[in-house]
Amino acid sequence: MNPTSTLSTSRPDRSLTTTDRVARGLGWFSIGLGLVEIIAPGRLGRALGLEGRERLLQAYGGREIGAGVWALSDTPAPAIWARVGGDLLDLATLAVGLRDADSEQKRNAIIALAAVAGITVVDLLTAASLTAETSERKGETGRDYSDRSGFPQGAASARGAAEGITPVDFQVTATPERAVAALEPAE
Amino acid sequence: MKALVWHGKQDIRYDTVPDPEIEEPRDAIIKVTSCAICGSDLHLFHNYIPAMKPGDIVGHEMMGEVVETGSAVNNLRKGERVVIPFTINCDECDQCRRGNYSLCERSNRNKPLADKVFGHTTAGLFGYTHLTGGYAGGQAEYLRVPFADATHIKVPDSMTDEQALFLGDIFPTGWQAAVQCDIQRTDTVAIWGAGPVGQMAIRSAILLGAKQVIVIDRLPERLSMGAAAGAIPINFEDESVVERLNELTDNKGPDKCIDCVGLEAHASGHIDSMMDRVKQATMMESDRPHVLREMIYVCRGGGVLSIPGVYGGLVDKIPFGMAMNKGLTFRMGQTHVRRWTGDLTRRIDEGQIDPSFVITHTADLKEGPGMYRVFEQKQDSCIKVVLKP
Ligand SMILES: NC(=O)c1ccc[n+]([C@@H]2O[C@H](COP(=O)([O-])OP(=O)(O)OC[C@H]3O[C@@H](n4cnc5c(N)ncnc54)[C@H](O)[C@@H]3O)[C@@H](O)[C@H]2O)c1
Ligand SMILES: [Zn+2]
Numbered sequence A: 001m002n003p004t005s006t007l008s009t010s011r012p013d014r015s016l017t018t019t020d021r022v023a024r025g026l027g028w029f030s031i032g033l034g035l036v037e038i039i040a041p042g043r044l045g046r047a048l049g050l051e052g053r054e055r056l057l058q059a060y061g062g063r064e065i066g067a068g069v070w071a072l073s074d075t076p077a078p079a080i081w082a083r084v085g086g087d088l089l090d091l092a093t094l095a096v097g098l099r100d101a102d103s104e105q106k107r108n109a110i111i112a113l114a115a116v117a118g119i120t121v122v123d124l125l126t127a128a129s130l131t132a133e134t135s136e137r138k139g140e141t142g143r144d145y146s147d148r149s150g151f152p153q154g155a156a157s158a159r160g161a162a163e164g165i166t167p168v169d170f171q172v173t174a175t176p177e178r179a180v181a182a183l184e185p186a187e
Numbered sequence B: 001m002k003a004l005v006w007h008g009k010q011d012i013r014y015d016t017v018p019d020p021e022i023e024e025p026r027d028a029i030i031k032v033t034s035c036a037i038c039g040s041d042l043h044l045f046h047n048y049i050p051a052m053k054p055g056d057i058v059g060h061e062m063m064g065e066v067v068e069t070g071s072a073v074n075n076l077r078k079g080e081r082v083v084i085p086f087t088i089n090c091d092e093c094d095q096c097r098r099g100n101y102s103l104c105e106r107s108n109r110n111k112p113l114a115d116k117v118f119g120h121t122t123a124g125l126f127g128y129t130h131l132t133g134g135y136a137g138g139q140a141e142y143l144r145v146p147f148a149d150a151t152h153i154k155v156p157d158s159m160t161d162e163q164a165l166f167l168g169d170i171f172p173t174g175w176q177a178a179v180q181c182d183i184q185r186t187d188t189v190a191i192w193g194a195g196p197v198g199q200m201a202i203r204s205a206i207l208l209g210a211k212q213v214i215v216i217d218r219l220p221e222r223l224s225m226g227a228a229a230g231a232i233p234i235n236f237e238d239e240s241v242v243e244r245l246n247e248l249t250d251n252k253g254p255d256k257c258i259d260c261v262g263l264e265a266h267a268s269g270h271i272d273s274m275m276d277r278v279k280q281a282t283m284m285e286s287d288r289p290h291v292l293r294e295m296i297y298v299c300r301g302g303g304v305l306s307i308p309g310v311y312g313g314l315v316d317k318i319p320f321g322m323a324m325n326k327g328l329t330f331r332m333g334q335t336h337v338r339r340w341t342g343d344l345t346r347r348i349d350e351g352q353i354d355p356s357f358v359i360t361h362t363a364d365l366k367e368g369p370g371m372y373r374v375f376e377q378k379q380d381s382c383i384k385v386v387l388k389p
């Protein structure tokens, strides 16, 4: 058995990997963006040619915050995958906005499209590497430890070897014997 | 010296820190020869236990050799081998004299804070939160032991580190969990969690004479280790825990239930555990009590719920009416380690039990942070990690 070969971190003397740090960065970014979408959907919509879609932008904001909070938890991988899905939705929405945008909005939307495309790549790489690094057990089937009874003299002789040692302050079970003793009149 | 240092959530590093020194007459310094990573360390790793500070040295399962003693320590010699219990006890206060070592009224140096948060203080613990004194832990080359004349377990030379190490925590923890069930010959004992504590609880319940021991988990390697001692395994991902437990007890339910899981119960697809995850992530609830709910529901009336699993703060939706009407007894707490270790050392020495069966991984202290990830993610069928400074 060689535990070092299965270490999930690139540096065994640190538990947090670069990927973990990037995932947390994405989490905070998500929360920040989500807040903007919820607080200022009107300005955002006008800038990107998405007027009249404020409700949608706010819903996206909720989605961003949810993914962000989750990405900061101790199991960030699903959240980053959710972000990848969200990115695709954002790209599609921006593309729709591009159709009926004026020239200024077109320029903004194209910049936004490029930015989201960039983030999508980061999300995808981070999600994939989180899954590869920290996916529980990496698809192993558990080892068989059925030879480890822990009883050097055998499990059969261990059974009851310490029977009846419960200290008085730990005796909490109602048993027929104890009940009889309790019901007997005092001498 | 070198030590494993907590820097934040999932961020533990192998750092250089100042060597510990004698601060009080009852102190001793030990050179750590072996230490282990505990399930409780994972709760700190995930930052579920409040009042950790960046820079804290972690670890509370350790043993080693005495290198220095304070002026008031007369019962330890240099070079002597000792296991250090994770609960620091003075041996003199009212709680210590009752055997309630984990409630020692004098060893928590942050008593005012603990009095506020818990109502009344608990004992000081090594390598744990500042609520329990914030004492430096033992995943390190050296350790300062406060109240060292009382806070130690001497180890016979015939015993290896691997056999003795767990006397400081998980062995007496599994033992106390079973003892506080007051096990009778007719009892079925159901144990949730087949981690190191669950494994020790299984062996203890068998030694204490339970008729039937059942272990619940989802990891096949851990269930196989439980079955090795004679426990009946239930995989909660494949079968219904409640149905199986009722089947195995003629529909009466287990007489005694032990929670060896604690506040990070796995979301097993039940609605309640998914809600707990969301609430925990958004800080609406600090703990995920799925196992507690299941135990209250399935336990036989008049039964005992024994809870060595650690909880940190608030739990939600506990069916307390069910517990009240069924007349259940709850027993719980951090382990009163030294109350049990005399007896347990003898049982190891006599070959009745050898706790080293649980060790699956051994590594250098330097590789400790990586081993936290391996243990956290149950990779490579990891059950218990021992580190060598
Ligand atoms: N009271 C004390 O003094 C004391 C001392 C040591 C450890 N502990 C606590 O005991 C608990 C267990 O410690 P460990 O070292 O064995 O940890 P561990 O994390 O290795 O084991 C926990 C086990 O519980 C299983 N589990 C998770 N959800 C479950 C569910 N819903 N049903 C059944 N099983 C489930 C996991 O798969 C895992 O095998 C922790 O909470 C730890 O903090 C308490
Ligand atoms: Zn522990």
Ligand SMILES: [Zn+2]
Pocket (backbone or CB within 6 Å): B089, B090, B091, B092, B093, B094, B095, B096, B103, B104, B105, B106, B107
């Ligand atoms: Zn005391």
